[in-house]
Amino acid sequence: MQAWIPITIAAAFSQNLRFMLQKRLKDTKLSTAGATFARFVFSAPLVALGVATYLGVTGQSVPALSPRFFLFALTGGIGQVLATMCVVALFAERNFAVGITFKKTEVILTALIGFLVLGEGLSASGTVAIAIGFVGLVLLSDPPGGGQGLGRFFNRAAALGLGAGFLFGISATGYRGATLELGVLDVIARVGLTLAIVTAFQSTIMVLWMRLREPGEIGRVFANWRVGALVGVTSMIGSFCWFTAFALQNAALVKALGQVELVFSFAATIFVFKQVVTRREWIGTALLVLSIIVLVLWL
Numbered sequence: 009m010q011a012w013i014p015i016t017i018a019a020a021f022s023q024n025l026r027f028m029l030q031k032r033l034k035d036t037k038l039s040t041a042g043a044t045f046a047r048f049v050f051s052a053p054l055v056a057l058g059v060a061t062y063l064g065v066t067g068q069s070v071p072a073l074s075p076r077f078f079l080f081a082l083t084g085g086i087g088q089v090l091a092t093m094c095v096v097a098l099f100a101e102r103n104f105a106v107g108i109t110f111k112k113t114e115v116i117l118t119a120l121i122g123f124l125v126l127g128e129g130l131s132a133s134g135t136v137a138i139a140i141g142f143v144g145l146v147l148l149s150d151p152p153g154g155g156q157g158l159g160r161f162f163n164r165a166a167a168l169g170l171g172a173g174f175l176f177g178i179s180a181t182g183y184r185g186a187t188l189e190l191g192v193l194d195v196i197a198r199v200g201l202t203l204a205i206v207t208a209f210q211s212t213i214m215v216l217w218m219r220l221r222e223p224g225e226i227g228r229v230f231a232n233w234r235v236g237a238l239v240g241v242t243s244m245i246g247s248f249c250w251f252t253a254f255a256l257q258n259a260a261l262v263k264a265l266g267q268v269e270l271v272f273s274f275a276a277t278i279f280v281f282k283q284v285v286t287r288r289e290w291i292g293t294a295l296l297v298l299s300i301i302v303l304v305l306w307l
Contacts, residue, residue, distance in 0.1 A: 012256040013265060015249050020269035022246030027108060028276050029239045030092075031099050036232055042225045044092045045214045049229070050240020051247070052207040058244075059200035068197050073205075077189040084182025085206040089214065091175030094168045101165040108273035114176035119260035121181045128258050137264055137302040144295030147288055180263055184254040199251040207247070267296050 026047065033043040063069065095108075119138060122128045183202065190198040218225050229236060253262040270293050277283045 010257075012253045012262065015256070016253045016262050016265045017268055019246050019249030019253060020266045021272055022242050022249060023266075024108065024269045024272040024276065026239055026242035026246055027095065027273075028280065029235055029242065030096055031281075033229075033232060033235055033239065034096055034099060036235075038228055038232065039222055039225055040093050040097045041214065041218055041222055042229050043096045044089065045211075045218060045226070046229050046232070046236040046239045047092060047243045048089070048207055048210040048214060050233075050236050051244040052204075052211045052240075054240060054244045055200070055204045055207050055247075059197070059204045062200055063197060066194070066197065068193055070201065071190065071192050074189060077186050080182045080185035080189065081202055081206050082182075082209055084179045084186060085210050086213070087175045087178035087182060088206075089210050091172045091179060094172035094175065098165060098168040098172065101168065108269060114173040114180065114263050118177035118180045118263045121177045122184070122258065122260050125181050126185060126259075128260070133302065134258075134261055134264065137299040138260070139299075140302060141264070141267060141296045141299035144292040144299070147292035147295070177263075180250075180254060180259040183251055184259045187251060187255040195252060195255050199248060199255055203244075203247055203251050264299065267299060270296055 030043045030047065033046055034040070038046075091114075119134075183206070186202045186206075187198045190201060193201065215226065250262070250266075274285065274293060277285060
C-alpha cells in the first residue's frame, strides 16, 4: 500500500473528530468565528514547538522562503479559515453527517483547481471515482422534506457546502504548492515548516478579525479551553497528515480518498449526536463510499 493512503485515512479520522469538537463549541453559543478560531490558536504553538524540535534533532535549517512559497501557503491558509467557517455554519442547517458530506464537493473542485494552477491531471479511474461521488452529492443537496422548485437544490445549506468545497480546494492546492517549493528539506520538515507558518498566520488574522468584529469572543474561546485544546490537538494531527499526503500525492486524489471521513461522520451522527439520517442521505453517502472503493482499487 502506498504511504499516502493510510496517512490520508488518519487525516480524515482526525478531521472528523475535530469537527465534532467544533460542533460542541458551536453548541456552547460560541460564534462561527469563535469555534473556527479555536482550531488555529490552540494548535499553532504545538506545531511551532514540534517543527523546531524536529529541525534541531535532524540538523536541518530553515531555507530561504520564496515569494511563491508565501503565495501558496497564505492563500491556502485564508482558504482554510473561510472554508472551516462555512462548515461550522452549515452544522446549524443540516445534521452533522450531511454537513460533512456537503464539504466533499472539495474533491471535484480540488481536481479542477489543481489542473488550472499546478497542471496536475487525473487518471481515468480517478475521474470515474470523482464522477460517482458527484452524483451522491446531488442526492444529498435535497433538504429533508423536499422543497419548492430549484430551492430543493439551491439553498443556504448547499451554498455553504459548495463554498466550503471550493475554499478547501483552494486550500489543498495552495498547501501542495507550498510544500513542493521546499524541496531541499525532507517530507516531515517541509510539512511541519509549512504548517507552522500557516497556523501562525491564521491565528493572527483571526485575532485581528474578532477584535474588530466580535469583541469579547476571544475571551469566550479561552474560557472553553478544555474542548478548545482538544480541537487544537486534533487539528494539528489532522493538518500534519493532510499536508504530508499532499506532499506525496496529487491533491485531488488525496481529497477523493479523504471521503472516507463520511463513514466516521455518519457514525458520529447516529451514535454521538443522535440525529436522524434519511433514506436519500444514505443513498447519497453510499455512492460517495463507492467512489472511494473505485479510487483505491483502480489507482
